[in-house]
Amino acid sequence: MKFKRVNLFYYSPTHTTQKIINEIAIGIGIDPLKQIENNLTYPEYADSIIEAEPDDLVVIGAPVYAGRIAIEALQRLSKIRFAGNPAVLVAVYGNRHYDDALIDLREMACAAGLRPVAAAAFIGEHSYSTRDFPVAKGRPDAEDKQAAREFGRKVYEKVQSLSTKTELPALALPGAFPLPERRVLPEAFAETIFEKCIECGRCEIVCPTGAVFFKKGYQTDVSKCTLCCACLKECPRKARVINSEHVQNIREALATKCNVRRLPEIFI
Ligand SMILES: Cc1cc2nc3c(=O)[nH]c(=O)nc-3n(C[C@H](O)[C@H](O)[C@H](O)COP(=O)(O)O)c2cc1C
Structure with a gap:
């Protein structure tokens, strides 16, 4: 399938998802002038959205919160009108685990009429990481960015090999389906x-x-x-x-229990 543009949609309060999505776009290798970056992070995002056209490849990225995709990201993504586009789904998490987040993205994408062709879980510095309790500090680093570009190249090859009419098999992804109840976040602010x-x-x-x-x-x-x-x-x-004592306990637990480097995983 030939696509004319790459349309990127991401939600990224602390910018790690944004960095990964930008590297994937480099790997896909399309002329930067034909790349559209839709940053859904800020409340006024809707004013600047350029919606997908049928010949766009769509890339979606969002962070993992409590083992699922951040709910604000799903809410914003589900308001976008897509045009049956092939889609690449990316969850970024803070080196604990992404649990059911890719399933969350896949279900949202399918409900929005997108056709998932590939997915990946990448690692970003944990939002709760501090100087005293570092968790995935500095990630995505050079190695992660290289992996993201490599993933982009594989996506390009896969999409080129598809015909517009190809019925895509459901993308098999790790995680629970049907999705369980969301875990509640700490009562803190x-x-x-x-x-x-x-x-x-x-x-x-x-x-x-x-x-x-x-x-x-x-x-x-x-x-x-x-x-x-x-x-x-x-x-x-x-x-x-x-x-919040609760958040402080989470910080300490993450820094001690999640300090083994996890690696990006791709599903294509
Ligand atoms: C409320 C909240 C919950 C989180 N839950 C998880 C989690 O379940 N697993 C994990 O590995 N990281 C978790 N993280 C870390 C983020 O997924 C990670 O830092 C991500 O890189 C943030 O993306 P962003 O920089 O695009 O905002 C959580 C972060 C926040 C703020």
């Missing part, structure tokens, strides 16, 4: 240490759900905070924190 805050507003800008607002200092709408850690990672003064 990010907040500001006002003594450290210089009111630059970065936390408000980078929040994917519009949870941060200014009222006598930067406050958090607790009901909207998804614990994505974008504000913690991007605050220039380290003035955003999650004050």
Whole structure:
């Protein structure tokens, strides 16, 4: 199948998914002018979406939260109109495990009329990683990026070998199906240490759900905070924190139990 453009859709609060998707696009090897990057991360994403045309190859990327695809990513992706395109599904996780996340993506993609041709799980620095409790620090690194480009090359070859009319067999992926109930995230939220805050507003800008607002200092709408850690990672003064014993315990457990390097897995 000849495709004219590559249309990338991703949700990536701390940018690791974005990095992987960009490397896959390089590996696919199409002229950058024919690549469209739809970043679904910020609340105003819908204003700039370029929807898929029938001759596009679609690449979708999203992070793993509690063994599933982040729910905000699925909600945003399910609002996009696709045109029966072949699709590449990518889950990025923080070196613990991706559990049922690829099944989540496959089910969303099939419900949206996409035709999954390949999938992969890549590793990114864990959102909860800190200096004291590092988890997959610095990933994706050069080796991961190389693997992502190699995956892109394989995707290109596979899609070229298909005819538009080829009935694709269901993509077999690891994970539970039917999908189990989602696990609940810790009851916690990010907040500001006002003594450290210089009111630059970065936390408000980078929040994917519009949870941060200014009222006598930067406050958090607790009901909207998804614990994505974008504000913690991007605050220039380290003035955003999650004050939660539960999250601190998770951090410590991840840093001790998930310190063996996991490798990208591809399904094609
Ligand atoms: C609320 C939450 C839950 C997470 N759950 C998992 C998980 O179950 N397994 C895992 O390996 N990583 C988990 N992570 C880590 C992210 O999947 C990982 O850091 C990913 O690279 C973040 O993607 P992004 O940089 O595109 O935002 C979780 C992160 C957050 C914020």
